[in-house]
Amino acid sequence: MKKITVLLSATLLVACSEPKPMYLTVDEYPAPQAEICEMQYSPNQTQFQVWAPAADAVTLRLYAQGEGGEPEKAVQMSRCKEGLWSAQVKGDLLGRFYTFAIVQDSVAYDETPGIFAKAVGVNGQRGAIIRLADTDPEGWADDQRPALASTADAVIYEMHWRDISIADNSGIANKGKYLSLTEEAGIGRLKKLGVTHIHILPSYDYSTVDETRLDEPQYNWGYDPLNYNVPEGSYSTDPFNPLTRIREFKQMVMACHKAGIRVVLDVVYNHTVNVEGSNFHRTAPGYFHRKDSLGQWGNASGCSNETASERPMMRKFMLESVAYWMNEYHIDGFRFDLMGIHDIETMNQIAATTRAIDPQVLIYGEGWACNTPVLADSLCAMKAHAAQLDGIAVFSDELRDALRGPFWSDTQGAFLVGEAGHENDIRFGIEGGINGWAAQPQQLISYVSCHDDMCLVDRLRATKPGIKRAELIALHQLAQTAVFTSQGIPFIYAGEEVLRDKKGVHNTYNSPDSVNAIDWSRQEDYAPTLQYYSNLIAMRRHHKAFHMGDAELVRQHLHFLDSPSLTVAYQIDGTAVGDTWQQIIVVLNANKTAQTISIPAGTYTIAAKQGVLNEEGLGTIKGNTLRVAPQSAMIIFK
Ligand code: CA
DSSP states (O other): OOOOEEEOGGGOSOOOOOOOOOOSSGGGOOOOSSOOOSEEEOSSEEEEEEEOTTOSEEEEEEESSSSSSOOSEEEEOEEOGGGEEEEEEESOOTTOEEEEEEEETTEEOOOBOOSSOSSBOGGGOSEEOOOGGGGOOTTGGGOOOOOOSOGGGOOEEEEOHHHHHOSGGGOOSSTTSGGGGGSHHHHHHHHHHTOSEEEESOOEEESSSOTTOTTSOOOOOOOSEEEEEEEOSTTSSOTTSHHHHHHHHHHHHHHHHHTTOEEEEEEOTTOOSOSTTSHHHHHSTTTSBOBOTTSOBOOTTSSSOOBOTTSHHHHHHHHHHHHHHHHHHOOOEEEETTGGGSBHHHHHHHHHHHHHHOTTOEEEEOSOOSSOOSSOGGGBOOGGGGGGSTTOEEEOHHHHHHHHOOTTOSSOOOGGGTOSSOHHHHHHHHTTTTTTTOSSGGGEEEOSOOSSSOOHHHHHHHHSTTOOHHHHHHHHHHHHHHHHTSSSEEEEETTGGGTOOOTTOSOOTTOOHHHHSOOTTHHHHTHHHHHHHHHHHHHHHHOGGGOOOOHHHHHHHEEEEOOOTTEEEEEEEGGGGTOSOOEEEEEEEOSSSOEEEEEEEEEEEEEEETTEEOTTOSOEEEEEEEEEOTTEEEEEEO
16 A cells, blocks of 8 residues: 555644533533634635544545545544534645545444535545636636426426436537437427426436446436535546536526526435445544434435434435525525425425525425334425425325326326326315415425326326327326416426327336436327327416416305316306406316316317317307316316
């Protein structure tokens, strides 16, 4: 082994020398008041800091490269107050890499870039010493969040970098990269579709994809977090250069903002890739992860560990992390994976912190966990406790399952395939869950499919074997008409607008591109459906009656009409919110036969019928009954 120069404390500008405190449990660890700043570069010296309250010794190692090679220097850090260790190293360290290595109770833990690295080398094993200002693309200072009057106005599009761009016919040059959305071929589709937000599947630095082998196709959704505050390297054009992923991520955000689209980050603070390999465990072993009463790691995530948001330092970490993404990357919202693992108090502090940066920030999450969390249920941010979650939205499995069938079976259908009995759950979703767990309608995320489980096409095929193209299209459009006329926030999975399929695969988290890629030739194959989607989205955005944003208004002005089995019919009084459509009637008919609904007498303009939607009108009807074609939605107004 090469000899390492150990800098003695004499070379340090400041050296603390606190004695090691005695802690009986991790709950006694102190949480620092100040913001975590593990690396602060200046041309003359760089300051390092790491929180490792129970460590016996911490060594800072400096490297020339992001991976491989021996350290150029090793520096013993000194113990300061509040569990922090610090070191200052003289000289210009720009472009170098660093790690922390702690020894605790005679165990030498593996090196880590710390918990709050803001730049890393390839595969995220070492922190990188950079100036963040060097990563700002031209025009970044002028970047602005697109206007959004209310979170109730949001329309969310969930996407993975490879899915949208990797196919030969995507027209995108930067395949699988952040930069895909800086190209007109990428961003143009989203503009045309009319969504207000993209929700990007995990794009912080995750573990599974080997960033040194990007010439080989590798696919992962990214629910295996490594460095929470650095963009994933495999989506950059050069993961070896720590500046590139940061700059390209910002270029992407700027391109979206220019197109009027906000960016939501999928965040997975609820678990780490594993315990031993996590930066949390390598700095404060046992603190950031929960243990059950038997001393086993909690497994609410289904990934063999769960984090402890209720502990002060984990809460502080999450708060600083979301604020950092908003301030440094101009991120506009967060989708919390398995939010039910987090505690309510932390989620509410996150809502308050992020709203102070942008009042229209969009915060939503999965109101459940994979397994029962170690934390008491009454404290967990589960869907049942949504009313205690300040303005935080939650996915509605009620609406989803009532349309497509239950989560526990891929082959069991529901409303869409003509199974009666789900109408009330659809009504629940249409009114935004306000007669259930939601305090306000925009607390409900309205959807029928997402990256999890089968996508809608595959689900329809699995629940209706032998389904023909025309019926598939009809039911697809019927499902999304329910989603997009719901008072909740509508959410679609990328590619659904062109009837994307995933070859029937239920869980495609690491399936090859051949399964996950969206085949964009479907834009032509399913042109009328694509048009239906963009018209549906435009109609929603133009008509506040579909997203009133207030539970009381919905209670007073949205009424369900009596209608036959396998139909849901409702009337909205648009005048209540100043809508130009004074009265709106929507009917969803999942029957294989036409149905007649009694409606208030009048002359109405038809906005949608038999799979065609046009806000300008498709003719008029007069009278007090409405005949709705089989397996279709009808929307009329006056
Ligand atoms: Ca990575």
